[in-house]
Amino acid sequence: MQKPSLPEGTRDFGPEQARKRAWIFDTIRSVFVKFGFQPLETPAMENLSTLTGKYGDEGDQLLFKILNNGDFLKDADPELLAAKNSAKLLPQISKRGLRYDLTVPFARFVVMNRQTLTFPFKRYQIQPVWRADRPQKGRYREFFQCDADVIGSDSLLYEAELTQIYDEAFAKLGIPVVILINNRKILFGIAEAAGIADRFMDMTVAIDKLHKISPDGVRQELARKDIPADSIEKVMKILANPSLEALRPLFANSETGLKGIAELERVFHLLGKTPLKNEIRFDITLARGLTYYTGCIFEVANKRIGMGSIGGGGRYADLTGVFGMPGLSGVGISFGADRIYDVLDRLNLFPENLNESVPVLFVAFDEATHEYAFECVSRVRVAGLAAELYPEPGKLKKQFEYAAKRNVPYVVIVGETEMASGMLTVKNQISGEQRNMTVEELIGFLSK
């Protein structure tokens, strides 16, 4: 007999976990829908050509590839095979891969359906993605992403609305958060002001680590990238600056930097016209590693416990360009569902009633009462309520233990007396109190 096991970095979600996760997804989805986003689902697998080259060299390595069906070595180049040249052999033996995120499939979908879509196109998508990463704390090889993106508009209204979505969703989930906002153009302004515009990405990647490593660590990181010492000090000096206002004079010679300031001011202006439940903060050190962001960028941090970011996103100028449809600006956000789960779990913030499976369980003593109970259960279900009947009549002890383990709040006892009178015995499992009532009364009782 073989021991059952799970592939590295994957997990099962048992009933309780699955219910909690469904609650998270439903909560987030309801906010997406409220802001007019439409659902989209794409296949788990994409053509490898769609995926490769979109996430950098590292990303390509982390793609799960799917072996071709049939005799997949038949058409493989014998020389490559003999040389064990995996990299060059790959396209000959694998045509498909599992999706790595939801953004690239979304871009592919938009380009393929450009004739029928109405722009701006707002979609949300809640599906699993796969990465052949080394699993560790809070990181899995299969995990869910909850994305909302708008494509086909460069209006800053959407930056404001997506911030509102974060605000409302986390308020509904009961997690107090800080929503951090920055703008890639401001980061570019820093690079220009420090005279290292050509090293923009190196600088960004280093700044992104500021939260993890000390300012000195960032200095070392920058120095390692051969950035001149005086430029490094200029960068660090600007980073120490917390407000948009004070930034403006420093960006006198950076048109892009000034534009970034103006964009953020516009977003904050719009947000000022609506009540928000969480703190929204400009954070000049927020960088985000992904290269395709070009404007505003977001990140959500929970206030209670340290645990990476639980959401992030930003504006990208040209996501569909690689698929031959340039000039479409988009902006999107993502919720880290798995980490949100961990935060809710650690802080005990899940709603109480989530682990109740059914509101009522029927129990009976013998064949005759069991059949009568079956009729009663059916009538409760016809009324639209969930109900369950224990499969065998007999010992109440066993049936009550089952009810307790399933967290059923009410148990209906059906015996000869009940069957004769039509008055069921209904026991409240929490208080222990018992009452007699007809099926109709039970339905009314459970409905409120």
Add this chain to the structure above:
RNA sequence: GAGAUUGUAGCUCAGCUGGUUAGAGCGCUGGUUUGUGGCACCAGAGGUCGGGGGUUCGAACCCCCUCAUUCUCCCCA
């Protein structure tokens, strides 16, 4: 890709410098209580000590290989 960690019952773990029939708690099954669960008591089932090889009179424990886990770095959610 690099480094570390752990692997003993369904679960969480104990097992002293290698020594005879491998333990506990929880869970499970049955009973005390065949019209009432959570508590208590009693009894019981359940393990080729991740797998393979080696050292030894003797290995859960020491050595080698292998598989798997968890964590850190890189990168990211």
